[in-house]
Amino acid sequence: MTGLSVGGIGPADFDIAAGACLGLTGPSGAGKTRLLRAVADLEPHEGECRLDGRPASAMPGPAWRAAVGFVAAESGWWDARVGAHIEMVGDADLDEFGFAPAVRDWSVERLSAGERQRLALLRHLAVGPLVLLLDEPVSHLDADLIGVVIARLAACRQDGMTVIWVDHDGDRLGLVADRIARLDSAGRFSCS
Amino acid sequence: MQLIALTPWDLALAGALVLALAATAWPMRLELARPVLVAAARTVVQLALVGLVLETVFARGSVVWVGAIALAMLLLAGREASARQARRLAGGWSFAGGTLAMFLSSFVTAVLALTIVIQPEPWHAPQYAIPLLGMLLGNTMTGVALGMDRLTSGVGHQRAAIEARLTLGDSAADAIEGLRRDAVRAGMIPTLNAMAAAGIVSLPGMMTGQILAGAPPWEAVKYQILIMFLIAAGTGFGTLTAVWLGVRRLFDDRDRLRLDRLR
Numbered sequence: 001m002t003g004l005s006v007g008g009i010g011p012a013d014f015d016i017a018a019g020a021c022l023g024l025t026g027p028s029g030a031g032k033t034r035l036l037r038a039v040a041d042l043e044p045h046e047g048e049c050r051l052d053g054r055p056a057s058a059m060p061g062p063a064w065r066a067a068v069g070f071v072a073a074e075s076g077w078w079d080a081r082v083g084a085h086i087e088m089v090g091d092a093d094l095d096e097f098g099f100a101p102a103v104r105d106w107s108v109e110r111l112s113a114g115e116r117q118r119l120a121l122l123r124h125l126a127v128g129p130l131v132l133l134l135d136e137p138v139s140h141l142d143a144d145l146i147g148v149v150i151a152r153l154a155a156c157r158q159d160g161m162t163v164i165w166v167d168h169d170g171d172r173l174g175l176v177a178d179r180i181a182r183l184d185s186a187g188r189f190s191c192s
Numbered sequence: 193m194q195l196i197a198l199t200p201w202d203l204a205l206a207g208a209l210v211l212a213l214a215a216t217a218w219p220m221r222l223e224l225a226r227p228v229l230v231a232a233a234r235t236v237v238q239l240a241l242v243g244l245v246l247e248t249v250f251a252r253g254s255v256v257w258v259g260a261i262a263l264a265m266l267l268l269a270g271r272e273a274s275a276r277q278a279r280r281l282a283g284g285w286s287f288a289g290g291t292l293a294m295f296l297s298s299f300v301t302a303v304l305a306l307t308i309v310i311q312p313e314p315w316h317a318p319q320y321a322i323p324l325l326g327m328l329l330g331n332t333m334t335g336v337a338l339g340m341d342r343l344t345s346g347v348g349h350q351r352a353a354i355e356a357r358l359t360l361g362d363s364a365a366d367a368i369e370g371l372r373r374d375a376v377r378a379g380m381i382p383t384l385n386a387m388a389a390a391g392i393v394s395l396p397g398m399m400t401g402q403i404l405a406g407a408p409p410w411e412a413v414k415y416q417i418l419i420m421f422l423i424a425a426g427t428g429f430g431t432l433t434a435v436w437l438g439v440r441r442l443f444d445d446r447d448r449l450r451l452d453r454l455r
Contacts, residue, residue: 040359041446061446066361076352078370120356127360 004047006038007031009187011047018130021153021163022191023177025170030183032166033073036133039164040070051130069129073136075120077108086119088126097122097148113140121149131162138172150176195405207232246322255316262299262325269294269333273434276337279344281441282455286344289437290336297430298328301422309418327398327419328426331383335427336434339379343438344454346371354449364443372439379431383424390420 005011009031016022026032038045041056041064049056049068056064077085083104086094091101097118111119117140124132132153138146153163153176167173173180181191210232214225249257270291280286302325306312312320347354350371357367390396395403398419402412444450 042355042358042448044444044448061448062358062361062363065359069361070359072352072356072359074352076350076354076356078350078353078357078367124360 001039002048002050004035004038004045004049006034006043006045009034009183010189012181012189012191014181014191016131016162016164018160018162019157020179021157021165021177023173023180024164024166024183025168025173025180026183027185028168030185031187032183033135035183035189036070036135036164036166040065040068040133042070066127067129068131068133069124069127070133071120071124071135071137073139075116077116080107080109082106082108082111082119086123086126089119089122090126093122093126096152098145114142114145117141118145118149125152125156129161131164132156134163134165136167137165138167146172246318249318249322253314253318255314258316258318258321261318261322265326265329266291266295266299269329273333273337273340277341277344279341279348279454281344281438282453285441285453286340286438289441290333290340290434293336293430293434293437294329294332296433297426297428298325298332301426301429302328305418305422323398324419324422328422331423332426332430334382335379335431337379338382339375339431339435340438342378343371343375343435343442346374347442347449348451348454351449351451358447358449364439364447364449367447367449368439368442372435375435375438376431379435380428383427387420387424390416396420 001012001014003011003013012035014022024032024035034043037043038047039049041049041061051059051064051067056068059067079085081104085108086104094101094103099115099119103115103119108116117137121134121137138149141149153161157163163176165173165176170180179192181189183189210228214228217224217228245261249261270287273290273294274280274287277286281289302321303315305324306315306321310320310324315321347368354367354371358364386396396416396419399412399416402415403409407415441453442450
């Protein structure tokens with residue numbers, strides 16, 4: 001990222017190696033989510049994001065977002081049935097994340113916050129992004145399920161997937177991230 | 193059968209019924225008397241003005257006069273369609289998009305009907321062109337307003353769902369597919385209902401008017417069918433165009449959802 005800024009947040013300059021995990025933390029309202037949205041090219045921003053040296057502007061928006069997936073803190077659902085959202089997710093992946101195949105027939109309304117969080121992550125992993133942007137990805141999960149998610153992401157990183165993980169819990173970031181970046185309350189970015 | 197001309201006394205008698213309604217509502221504190229009287233006064237003044245204008249246009253009959261009236265009707269319809277939306281596209285885009293959609297659908301449909309189907313002499317004869325365009329614009333305006341209102345209000349409510357699809361690599365067109373379908377359907381519902389109920393629940397207004405004016409019922413039926421088909425086509429194409437333009441404006445060239453373009 002070079003000079004990435006959005007709405008007075010940033011500028012952020014950093015590089016992440018393939019398979020690495022950058023943790024991003026900071027006080028509530030500092031702009032962590034907006035910075036992730038800018039990396040995902042979900043809103044207009046200043047600066048340049050590159051993937052393997054190729055600038056985002058050289059790729060169509062949808063192609064960039066397929067390669068740089070963004071898992072929102074509150075996931076969105078466009079169909080009443082769960083199955084419509086996880087067509088590309090295999091039964092083995094569902095089982096790993098604690099779901100029976102019958103979850104495909106459930107109504108989205110029936111899902112708890114934690115179930116939504118896990119399913120939203122699975123549907124993004126099924127797309128096979130090169131970079132995954134995670135906004136508070138385990139905030140509704142218990143310790144066991146957090147372990148499952150971290151183990152799965154570690155396996156994906158072994159295969160070369162890069163992760164940017166936003167979390168208000170600095171201790172957790174210390175466990176999962178190779179480097180920690182921080183946004184202060186004024187939106188200033190710093191990276192260790 | 194001849195048209196029975198109404199005298200001022202005939203209208204005064206009908207007006208007395210409205211006064212009776214207001215007088216009945218007044219002591220009941222229904223807050224109905226004043227709105228009824230104001231609406232009745234507006235009806236008289238507005239229709240009298242339209243009558244004066246139409247008398248002039250009919251007398252002159254030139255394409256310039258018909259075009260000027262048509263343009264005024266189009267701009268007023270565009271303003272009304274924009275005003276009926278709870279959330280509008282900023283920068284006058286709701287007015288511009290709705291007006292362009294109505295121009296493309298209503299005007300094209302009206303000109304096709306006048307030149308190919310009805311074929312009055314001349315084709316822009318105001319007795320045919322203005323009522324036809326008025327009915328088309330009135331219905332298309334409702335369709336455009338309902339469709340755009342559903343689109344612009346729905347896009348705020350469904351932002352998370354639309355952006356979830358975008359984050360998975362879907363295009364803007366795919367991400368908003370469901371809402372676009374709902375918006376077009378919302379715009380078409382009044383027309384579809386009117387077509388389904390035509391002649392069963394009530395006699396359509398134009399057909400009733402023609403029968404009152406002395407036309408044989410079968411001729412009135414044929415005109416009504418023609419008008420309903422034209423309205424369906426005009427409203428459908430108008431709503432499709434307006435919603436398509438609205439969707440184009442709600443996303444940018446990077447397929448990003450731009451809610452900052454709404455107000």
